[in-house]
Amino acid sequence: MDDTGGPTLCFPDLNSSCRRLPRPRSDAAPLYTLLAFVSLLTVTLNLLVIISISHFRQLHTPTNTLLLSLAVSDLVVGLLVMPIEGLRYMETCWLLGRLMCALTPYVSYCLLSASLGNMVLISIDRYLAICDPLLYSSKITLTNVIIFICLCWACSLLYNGLILMEHLRWPDRFSSCHGECVVVISHISGIVDLFITFVGPCTVMVVLYLRVFVVVISQVRVIRLQTVTTAVTAAPTAKKSERKAARTLGIVIAVFLMCFCPYYYPSLAGEDTSNNLSYFAVLSWIMLMNSCMNPLIYALFYRWFRKALKLIFTLEILKPHSREVKIL
Template sequence: MDDICLNQTGDMAAMLLCFPHLQDSCPRFVRLTIVRVVMYAFMVITILMTVCGNLLVIISITHFKQLHSPTNFILRSLAVVDCCLGCFVMPFSMVRSVEGCWYMGENFCKVHSSLDMMLCTTSILHLCLVSIDRYYAICDPLQYSTKVTVFKVISGTIIIWLFSFLFCFGVVFSGVNMVGLETFILMTYCEGSCALFFNKEWGIIAPTVSFYIPAAVMTCLYIKIFHVARKHAKVMSDRLATVTCSELKNQASEQRERKAAKTLAIVMGVFLLCWLPFFITTLIDPFVNFQTPFHIFDAVMWFAYFNSTCNPVIYAFFYPHFRKAFKIIIAKISGMRTNTHILVVE
């Protein structure tokens, strides 16, 4: 009877391993089928929204010459970053999140981790570059055309891409982030895992470079932009004093202030909501002996990914000229599908 129980237990354990034929395999997550289906559906929808939304931005800015401006070139580069994240990082992270297993091998795990870290850093730095562009456009409009040129914007985006690549791939492939953690990694390693650990030093350095410094710059600039926008609204209201009644002036001024406050609140609110939990967890985890549960770390990671889904909405859909471009592109695609359908029927 005991032998039968042992055999049943062994068979059950084998079914729940990432690689049942390996003794050092990681265990798989035990989830109800409906839970797995819902998770896959949600993540696939998020990935499709990320890729399609950012593709619309890329096509619009590339195709329509009216959208060729320094600001929009930053947005196009940002859309390329977020589209790459949706194509090359999020699908593999989805399988790992749902199944709890990494099936692509150790070498690709390093590439995936490096690419994930690089694209997230690049996306954040692009958002910081957008805030710098908006600062000059609103706070120093007379000098904007000389201070912000297409050449400077393209140079800035290239520097961001190169810096992010060298920094992130350098950290992961050099292994400096795991110095002092060799014993811990050997004790916890199993076949089918793909986790990026940071020691205490790099647990501070990496988040600071990738997030905290750009976030501080963005916060300061957007606060300054908000105050300047309010002053501009007040000045415009005063200039209209001779031609409009005071009530209309106040209403127009208040509307402009509310619009500026709303836009900046959405920009910073979504950015901080998506990224802050992830980088707080990354910063704290090395100091609590990596006790953060996988499910929590996974959840905050997908919150961070979701920022790439929101970027096209925040930085493009709010502008009427982008909405018109999107409508034209979608109409053309729909027309092509309709014509193809008619040809097939005929």
């Protein structure tokens, strides 16, 4: 029989400590196991994506560099954000101190904003590759993409520093007792954040992918006509691999939107966004699960990722000249 022992203090030596609501062991053990599994799976899958794209020279393309940046942010989410958020809700106490209370939300928000920025860059990349392949091959270089990725991360760090400025200065200003880490974003700031980091970028992504969809359909018709007629003087069309990549990345963005939309419910409902809300844990974990979903989508739809996994697990990548293996 489980004995929860009733409410105890987060810090027994402090009179100002918050009360802890311990969970029955029968509930805690499976939840901790699930948390560890999800976090480990997220780290492992994204690490495999990073190794694949970094190791094989044939994968050093602008599009894959954007996927690499996205995988880095997702890996850090699984490595840091998931365990810390899991510990917060499992223990019902903040045990990591004032400094970590200030930094953890900032790091989490930066990673999620960077993921969104990477998604927008991926949408632009696919749009140019499909709709203007001549411009893409001449203008979208690896160097240019790296510059835009660096700008994306820099903007994320700066923007979230402004949004969380008051929290970074005074992380315990909304805490009622010792053992809480309450982050509150006012309704006005939440509305601004909703449009800057969600509505605006998502509108760009949806519009670009609708345009890509229309162009892909028209190109398929052109290709069919070319196979029937002898004339092949039609305008340049994107490669089949480019169209497949656009479709796969469209699925990635659709999953991204489904995971991120619930997080902005408080702003839409006219409430302050706070991690102290009763339902915030659910919204937060739906959003965090996106970091685990992306590499699973790659494994399902990218043949090069499945081939890279085979070479990694069979230790073929340790052989000389394995970087030059044809993987596409």
